[in-house]
Amino acid sequence: LQIVYKLIAKSDVFVQNYRFGVAQRIGLGYQTLRTHNPKLIYASISGFGQDGPYRDRAGFDQVAQGMGGLMWVTGLPGQGPVRAGIPVADLSAGLFAALGIFIALQERSRSGKGQWVQSSLLSAMVAMMDFQAARWLVDGEVPGQAGNDHPTSMPTSVYPTADGFVNIAAAGNPIFARMAEAFGDPALARYADYANANLRSKNRVALNEAIAVHTRRYTSSALIDLLAQAGVPCGPIYKLNQVFEDEQVRHLGMAVPVPIPGGGEMNLVGPAIELSRTPARMKRTVGEAGEHNDEILRDLGYSDADIAGLRSANVI
Numbered sequence: 001l002q003i004v005y006k007l008i009a010k011s012d013v014f015v016q017n018y019r020f021g022v023a024q025r026i027g028l029g030y031q032t033l034r035t036h037n038p039k040l041i042y043a044s045i046s047g048f049g050q051d052g053p054y055r056d057r058a059g060f061d062q063v064a065q066g067m068g069g070l071m072w073v074t075g076l077p078g079q080g081p082v083r084a085g086i087p088v089a090d091l092s093a094g095l096f097a098a099l100g101i102f103i104a105l106q107e108r109s110r111s112g113k114g115q116w117v118q119s120s121l122l123s124a125m126v127a128m129m130d131f132q133a134a135r136w137l138v139d140g141e142v143p144g145q146a147g148n149d150h151p152t153s154m155p156t157s158v159y160p161t162a163d164g165f166v167n168i169a170a171a172g173n174p175i176f177a178r179m180a181e182a183f184g185d186p187a188l189a190r191y192a193d194y195a196n197a198n199l200r201s202k203n204r205v206a207l208n209e210a211i212a213v214h215t216r217r218y219t220s221s222a223l224i225d226l227l228a229q230a231g232v233p234c235g236p237i238y239k240l241n242q243v244f245e246d247e248q249v250r251h252l253g254m255a256v257p258v259p260i261p262g263g264g265e266m267n268l269v270g271p272a273i274e275l276s277r278t279p280a281r282m283k284r285t286v287g288e289a290g291e292h293n294d295e296i297l298r299d300l301g302y303s304d305a306d307i308a309g310l311r312s313a314n315v316i
Helices: 002-009 030-036 061-067 088-111 121-128 130-139 173-182 197-202 204-215 220-229 247-252 293-299 304-312
Strands: 013-016 041-046 115-120 156-160 165-169 234-236 255-259 265-269
Touching: 002 030, 013 088, 030 041, 041 088, 061 088, 061 121, 088 115, 088 121, 115 121, 121 130, 156 204, 165 204, 165 220, 173 220, 197 204, 220 234, 293 304
Parallel strands: 013 041, 041 115
Antiparallel strands: 156 165, 165 234, 255 265
């Protein structure tokens, strides 16, 4: 703990994702650490928050997906709840915590004071429900599963081709008309059942079947070329190996070769943010546990003999 407190005294940000009460019990709670550095930005990421009736519960991504409503709007109609294929709540809670940290750092530049930033899997998942949550909060509508169809903006769905499937997002009257024109079927956009967004959503089954008649005439790549030239949003549906073979993904540099300590390199997922003046750079993989102990402890004023003593005592 003394080592941690020395680190805290010279740190800007401390992040922990213990269950509520654990950090406090082991001497790493906010009220304790702020006494060592009043300017510290202290971030907690938990399952359910730092107070309230569920604060003591253990959190897990899939639990938050279920409680936040995501699983009940994911999957095919009537299929029953389906989890998303990635840990949406975990990732979102981390991103919200990072945003909170940046806000707190910016505020500290004016006030000179630190503060406690809190994020949770549950609050992050509810926030990420976005327009689906608004359908209930604003309109009193309980969203259900819509499968590959967009819940409200049609036609936006997965459509069959001669050799697979593609995504097409042709919601909005102008784009819908451009798609119909590209298919050589301009009457499709003038049909009374598809005349506006509400009607297209209501009559989505018949509309999807009408569109599929056209999409099946093309290979996936030919269909994408056709619709892209017509200004209709569309794209392939990749397996992950195909994602990193795509020319635009390559151009964006989303697979970054990173040196491995001891020689060699591995590809890691690159950052999704570009900064024009100070671009991101991935210099190395995650260090081994304790790899930088000696370097950090020397910086805190510990001698080599001190470090050897800490190691022999299994402190490090």
